[in-house]
Amino acid sequence: MRVAIVDESPARAAVIREGLEASGLRDINLFTERRGLVAALNDLQPDVILMNLANPSRDMLEESFMVSRALARPIAMFVDQSDEDAIAQAVDAGVSAYVVDGLKTERIKAVLELAIKRFNAFARLQSELDEARTALADRKSVDAAKALLMKKRGMDEPAAYAALRKAAMDSGRRMADVADALLTAEKLMGGL
Amino acid sequence: MDRVRVGFLPLVDAALPILARELGYAEAEGIDLELVKDMSWAAVCDRLIYRQTDAAHMVAPLALAATLGLGRPAVPLAVPFVLGLNGNAITLHPAIAAQVTEIGALQDVTITGQRLAALIRSQTRKLRFGVVHRYSSHNYMLRYWLSGCGIDPHHDVEIVTVAPPYAAEALADGEVDGICVGEPWNSVAVDRGVGVIVAVTAQIWQRGVEKVLTMRRDRMEEMGEPAHRLIRALYRAGEAFVDPERQDDIAALLAGADYLDGSAALIGRAMSNHILLAKDHAPVSVPDFMVQHREASNFPWVSQAAWLYAQMCRAGHVAPSDHDYELAKAVFRPDVYRAAMRNTGAALPGASAKLEGGITDPVGVGTVQGRLILGSDSFFDGRAFDPDNLAAAL
Numbered sequence: 001m002r003v004a005i006v007d008e009s010p011a012r013a014a015v016i017r018e019g020l021e022a023s024g025l026r027d028i029n030l031f032t033e034r035r036g037l038v039a040a041l042n043d044l045q046p047d048v049i050l051m052n053l054a055n056p057s058r059d060m061l062e063e064s065f066m067v068s069r070a071l072a073r074p075i076a077m078f079v080d081q082s083d084e085d086a087i088a089q090a091v092d093a094g095v096s097a098y099v100v101d102g103l104k105t106e107r108i109k110a111v112l113e114l115a116i117k118r119f120n121a122f123a124r125l126q127s128e129l130d131e132a133r134t135a136l137a138d139r140k141s142v143d144a145a146k147a148l149l150m151k152k153r154g155m156d157e158p159a160a161y162a163a164l165r166k167a168a169m170d171s172g173r174r175m176a177d178v179a180d181a182l183l184t185a186e187k188l189m190g191g192l
Numbered sequence: 193m194d195r196v197r198v199g200f201l202p203l204v205d206a207a208l209p210i211l212a213r214e215l216g217y218a219e220a221e222g223i224d225l226e227l228v229k230d231m232s233w234a235a236v237c238d239r240l241i242y243r244q245t246d247a248a249h250m251v252a253p254l255a256l257a258a259t260l261g262l263g264r265p266a267v268p269l270a271v272p273f274v275l276g277l278n279g280n281a282i283t284l285h286p287a288i289a290a291q292v293t294e295i296g297a298l299q300d301v302t303i304t305g306q307r308l309a310a311l312i313r314s315q316t317r318k319l320r321f322g323v324v325h326r327y328s329s330h331n332y333m334l335r336y337w338l339s340g341c342g343i344d345p346h347h348d349v350e351i352v353t354v355a356p357p358y359a360a361e362a363l364a365d366g367e368v369d370g371i372c373v374g375e376p377w378n379s380v381a382v383d384r385g386v387g388v389i390v391a392v393t394a395q396i397w398q399r400g401v402e403k404v405l406t407m408r409r410d411r412m413e414e415m416g417e418p419a420h421r422l423i424r425a426l427y428r429a430g431e432a433f434v435d436p437e438r439q440d441d442i443a444a445l446l447a448g449a450d451y452l453d454g455s456a457a458l459i460g461r462a463m464s465n466h467i468l469l470a471k472d473h474a475p476v477s478v479p480d481f482m483v484q485h486r487e488a489s490n491f492p493w494v495s496q497a498a499w500l501y502a503q504m505c506r507a508g509h510v511a512p513s514d515h516d517y518e519l520a521k522a523v524f525r526p527d528v529y530r531a532a533m534r535n536t537g538a539a540l541p542g543a544s545a546k547l548e549g550g551i552t553d554p555v556g557v558g559t560v561q562g563r564l565i566l567g568s569d570s571f572f573d574g575r576a577f578d579p580d581n582l583a584a585a586l
Contacts, residue, residue: 034358053235053238053239054230054231054232054235055231055232055235056231056232056355056357056358057232057355058232058234058235059232059233059234059324059325059326059353059355060352060353060354060355062234062263062326062353063325063326063352063353064353065263066262066263066326075263075264076234076238076263076264084242087242088242088243088244091238091239091242091244092244096234096235096238
């Protein structure tokens with residue numbers, strides 16, 4: 001089975017390829033550039049095209065499939081219509097698939113399921129990374145606000161931390177938000 | 193509050209769902225309206241069909257195509273509300289525009305078309321046009337105009353799909369010689385100096401159906417009354433959209449990062465029907481450039497769906513069939529619109545279909561509620577489309 005992975009994120013494309021290769025698929029081709037995509041896919045004649053649902057090139061590609069002179073035209077999200085669950089899962093995961101007609105449903109389902117898993121895994125990685133970044137940024141604000149309180153109010157570190165925490169609890173806001181507000185106020189007041 | 197999710201593409205004519213949420217009309221109707229932004233009609237359609245959204249802003253012919261199972265498994269869709277008429281333009285590469293129009297002024301499209309036909313005959317290279325989707329009003333309007341000017345859209349030119357955000361770039365790179373897209377993308381090409389607007393689609397068909405609110409038919413039925421409230425909220429949003437007092441605020445709101453993420457100035461120009469046809473020229477007033485609300489333009493006329501089906505046949509996208517024609521017409525649901533707008537003061541036409549292109553001067557029409565005067569809905573070639581005589585249009 002010849003698979004094409006079209007994704008503007010090379011990192012995600014690589015994650016998906018890895019997953020498919022681990023399942024024994026060998027003929028996997030990555031496309032991360034929009035330019036020349038239609039011609040490249042025409043040359044390759046893949047059996048399955050996996051693409052992120054939100055890829056802006058989809059309308060252009062679907063048009064090219066419709067006018068394709070190749071015998072087997074890829075069809076969007078076909079799998080087996082009776083299996084709406086599988087398709088809904090794909091849409092949830094942000095996967096779209098185009099499959100040439102006549103390919104065995106079981107084989108396609110296996111590939112699609114793998115793709116969904118890898119898409120979800122990538123999304124999880126991404127959100128963990130975002131969380132880690134936010135956590136780091138939060139800690140920086142809290143540290144700076146603590147230092148400010150220690151300097152301006154002569155508090156020691158535990159007291160400064162406790163003051164921030166109390167303000168956060170009293171106002172129902174995150175500590176990092178309180179810290180940001182304090183730092184902004186300090187900047188506006190010009191250190192007064 | 194009933195949660196309703198609506199998919200959209202970042203285009204000026206996605207305004208009504210955006211305003212229904214942002215200006216509180218949805219909330220006032222007890223609807224918690226959630227908007228889902230996408231970058232392709234394929235994604236908008238998939239989310240709708242596979243129930244990630246309840247409704248969608250959609251190019252009208254795509255609702256017919258999805259119902260007929262073109263390129264996707266068939267799912268019956270319903271259009272209970274039209275989000276607007278026209279609002280698209282044809283923009284050519286400046287070097288080509290110079291040969292077919294007086295740059296900076298809007299010409300008679302028949303003359304522009306004849307000049308384009310002469311240009312096409314005089315050269316061996318085929319001109320290539322980009323449209324936003326295979327099943328788009330842009331594609332069918334462009335084809336209607338070309339063929340009406342003696343240009344065979346199948347053989348004399350090439351028509352390909354270009355996603356709106358890439359349209360200006362495609363013109364600049366010479367990937368295409370012309371584009372037919374919605375706003376703000378023509379204006380983006382003009383601002384960059386890579387395109388000149390030679391025609392607006394309102395010149396081709398003065399009241400051409402453009403984007404529609406689409407739902408799965410079964411979802412609309414199962415939803416029941418909240419669907420009616422959604423329609424009323426959209427109607428109120430339409431009133432706000434056409435209020436000149438609110439235009440600047442609305443343009444700024446639409447330009448926000450969550451929505452069009454673009455220039456409020458360009459969006460405001462389209463909203464006020466002032467179009468800059470070419471860089472370094474003054475904007476010209478184009479009456480009827482986009483009609484989002486007045487003249488009951490939100491009413492889904494069955495004859496609009498009929499016209500689109502006829503164009504799909506002419507383009508070779510479907511083989512004419514009486515059975516499919518009935519399916520296509522049944523997508524537009526004036527009955528649902530009427531039920532939703534009953535007792536609101538909105539004008540409700542008595543008829544569900546009309547002779548499209550049959551009005552040359554404003555005329556009062558029969559209603560079951562309110563007063564309604566329809567403006568000219570002429571086609572540029574002066575022909576009319578009778579939904580009871582499909583064969584005559586093919």
